[in-house]
Amino acid sequence: MTRRELALLLAILLLAAVVRLARPDLTEFKADEGRLLTAALMMSDGQFALRGISSSVGLPNAPMSVWLYALPLVVWSHPYAATLFTGLLGVVAVGGVYWLARRYWGIGAAVCAATMLAVSPWAIVFSRKIWAQNLLPAFVVGWAIAAVLTYVERRRAFLILHILCLAIAVQIHPGAISLVLATLLLLIVFRRRVDWRYLAAGVLLSALTAVPFLWYLWSRFRADGGLAMASGQSSPHFSFDAVSLISDILSGQGIAALAGPNYNGFPAESAIRLLWLALVVAGAGWAVWKIARTPREPAAQTAFICLVWLLAPVAVFLWQWTPPYIHYFILAIPAAFLLAGGVWGEMASRVRPPVKVVAWSAFVVVSALQLAIWANMMAVVARDPMAGGFGIPLGVKLAAADGARRLLDDTDAIEILVAGDGANPEQQDFPAEFRALLHGVPLRYVDLKQEAVFPATPSVVLLDTSAADGPSSARDLYLVPSGEWDSFAIPGGDLAYSVRAMPAAATPSIVSNIEPPPLLANFVRLIGYDDRRLLGEGVWDIYWRPADNPDAGDYHFFNHLLDGAGRRVAQVDGAAFAGPQWRAGDVVISRFWLAVPNELDPPPAMSIGMYRFPSIESVPILDEAANPAGDAVTIPLGD
Template identity: 40%
Template sequence: MSSTYNTTPAPARRTELLLVGALLLLAGTLRMGWPAATEFKADEARLYALALDAATGAGLPLRGIGTSVGFPNFPLSVWLYALPLWVWPHPYSAVLFTGALNTLAVAACWWLARRVWGAEAALLAALLYAASPWAIIYSRKLWAQNLLPLFVMGWAASGLLAFWEQRRSWLAAHIVLLAAALQLHYSGAALALPTLCALALSYKTFDRRALLLGAGLSLGLMLPFFVYLATNPAVWSAPAAFSQPAQLDAKALQYTALIASGADIHALAGAEAVGAFQQRMPLAAWLPWLSGALLCAAFAAAWLHPTRPRSLLWWLAGWWLAPLVLFTWHATDVFPHYFITTLPAPFLLAGAALGSWLAAAPARMRSLAWSGCAAVAALQIIAWASLLQFVSVTSTPGGFGTPAGMQLAAVTSAKALARSAQLPEILVVSDGADPLTAEDAAVFDAWLRGSAHRLVNGTANAVRPANGAVVLVTGNAAPAQELYAGWAVQTQRVPLRAGAGFITVYALPAGSSDRAALQPFAEPRTLANGVTLLGLQRIAADLQWRIVWQTGAPGNQDFHFFNHLLLADGTRVAQADAAAFSALQWRAADEVHSFFAASSADAAAITQLRVGMYTYPDLANVPVVDALSNPQTDAATSAWPQAITP
């Protein structure tokens, strides 16, 4: 392939360097500024936890977090995020690392365009990339695919050196960077299409040894993940989405245009709040048309004033459109972030085309063109800044998540209260207790790494430690929150965004709750696993109740409760089973309040409740034992309260 480049006239070197520095400062500010305003949700928290394990020596993960189709990711993103976390083990460290790599991607965009088409084309490409709303959005949080742009730019730059400058040894780096992009996100596979095209066009001249070296290094980088797959065959059965019928639609075309033009950034406001944002920033609806018109003008300029090397422009176009080819016919759901790999191809194309056209344009036209590009970039930045401010203070269900700064404020409040009240641990009470399935559990488990804490599903349990605790309760933890409010001796509220309520932090003293209102269980009431059933209480007019019990010794066995509601003659008319508070998190003398509900046409005639436990998933009953640990029966019994006690 030809290496003859068409360079545009360069401004004075000092002026150029000042402009490049200003652009990188702008790009870095937009990508790394205000880290407290980033979102930190389940995927981010799980990736952070794995990377922190790698950074602290707790273990080198052989896989990344799971994908939307159930198949695990490669571990490369975990290893990369371990680098900043080794220096500063805090979520903001990973957020700033992401922004820094994406700022370097802007610098790499400038370098590539400068090398091929000259200073003016490079400045144009870098300006459009630095100000691109989706490029900014996808560089501001801890997310595996947000690491892609720098590696994609490395892939493109090494392709330029290997195929167009005939520096054939760079082919090895090109192949390794292609493999790295694939490992960061499976959408990186799209980059293989332009690579294969370049190899086909240069099949007589490319270095076979460099190709084999790159392939060998890539396989070596992938080997740990392959070991994981070989030793965990069950993961192959997880991605049920692969069995879905393939479909042909225009989503890929829509998302390709969206990423390039900055369209639909209002989607981050969520369906409920999008109208309010659009009223605040009506200009955002026009920006895609302005930026789209600018890109169309650039491509028209390329057509009217040919830009060279032509083959490189076609290759850049292939890079931009490769994900469109890959995802137009698809068997899994397609999302906008699958098209991060297109960045910054459209801006390089626009910079090259406009730069070549401006080289022959009169001074007045050059000034007008630069003013137009700068105006579009400024308006995009204003729209993005308005969106950031909006989602930082307004609840956006289904859109942008709770800003990390607000989560950190709640965690800081909980830690400070634990220190001042000399309480030994923090309980996180939300709508789940498993970080692998519950978002709030994953998020606060990550924020509290290094601090003594436990996770409680407040929709199922309220745990009262014998030695007291600080309790951080999210807004989705009913009915446990009512109990914690009654037990607390100190309460703090951390406000969230408008319409999202607050996170409540309670201080619980040592001791137990008042058991006078409980209907006690008859002896024997201790189970073989050490659990003691203390009593029950009806909590609503229908069949809703809570069982109060004391934990046994912790272990790794899962237990479930069964509740049998009986008539006077022993007939069972209703049953409620549910998972018990995890035995992994039991502590000595914990008092647990577990909530149950059932329905029955004979509710008014119920006279007795039988409660027991069984192991899960093997469904083996845990016997009730006497004082000498001899098995007596399979359940403890209590009279069913006919009245609701407060």
């Protein structure tokens, strides 16, 4: 490699690194990212992962992505470590593409292919956040390099690496299953160059990587009597959606959705994308021509492998057995740009020097414009990330989490209450995100849409943005205790996360006490209520104390509004504060919204009680002798 070529390669890698590694705070971070980061952090702490995060088809994903993300977290237990790790693997993929194109098609092909991968908008986006499928490019490029070394150069021992990279890719994300079909086709086409001993070794080694996950699935099968799956597609059918999606991911189409509907895009954006996609299509055509014309040449056989690699995911999803999404085609991006580089290198080698200078100048301009499209979109996102699909950046969420950590360290608080949209990290986004960002800290999750929790001990409260509020939001209850809030604003609007230290027993004054406080069979005591907003706004509060110890059960409240004749005129049920989070001394205010009729025969009353969910088994009210005395408490509300 000459100094000039080395300088070109380093420049391309530096460019790829800058756009993938700069501003780790300006990256997406949602529920899947949070759950994956939590699992990786737990593994970096020594808890071996047998499974990955849950998938849309019912089964959990394999733990490979968890294992990989745990590697940087062992060194630096911070969300940026995993984020930058994703970007570094993206840079490795760019380097691998350069090596592969350079080896068989020359410097021109290598520079073109690596540059296209370095500046492709979707390739950059999918290299800038913690997401399982974002790990794929480096491993599928490794799969392709090992394939070429095995089948083209007949270095048969590389078949082990070829099969191992395939196994890793499939376990990173099931979308890579298309590479299994590609591998089978290559094994058939190049069967005379396959040493079956190395194939067996590769399969055995790959199987070993899958043993923990297979053991988990078997244990779950035995415990549950089966494995529940959902396809998300009731009637499989033939569709060209895969062709449209792979065209979008290669050209950069659709990236504007991250910036929102009011984003006007970049000048001549459509023309730039068309030129980009045209070069990819030309590359695929060049591969077919090359294979037909000189099938025995290494360059043609390499083109064949890349063409199979490109077309495999499209072929798998032409029969739409599950809805395809754009990220299912991440693994095909390097293949497309390799073929584009191949045809570009071929054309550049056949023209005179003046034409070559013009052609390369045009390529540099178009590449720079593609990069500008991404940069312009990200500038808009930085100003108003909530306008489109990008969402609140990792940096803002991390600042709020760090603010809560500081208060926990600087005060006598013993836990952080994560109060926002939902209280189940496995089902809702907000708790999933902050469980990861506050890893290692004592946490409890409060569904701000329907409850507020006030511990008997000092605590820190982290409040979600007001976008999480609904008609029964309990945000105002946390504003009653005096104290200063630290705000962490989201650019482009009035939304902000809020953090404050809350003293012990900071419960707002009970509006109406229930005397004596009824005791339920699950040791819950109903201590008061607030009906001041019931008839006007339909808002009804119940004050209660949970049992002194956590309860594995899941409970719901029922609230029946009765008129003066005892007729039920409105009803609402809702989840109680989760039993596993109960602590001694807690006071919980559960808030409900009822559709109260405009006219109500006096005097009204409210009948309330609890039941187990999902069994709908009533929780009895106990009398003084601890005997069941009914299923509900009826509270007169007056006129």
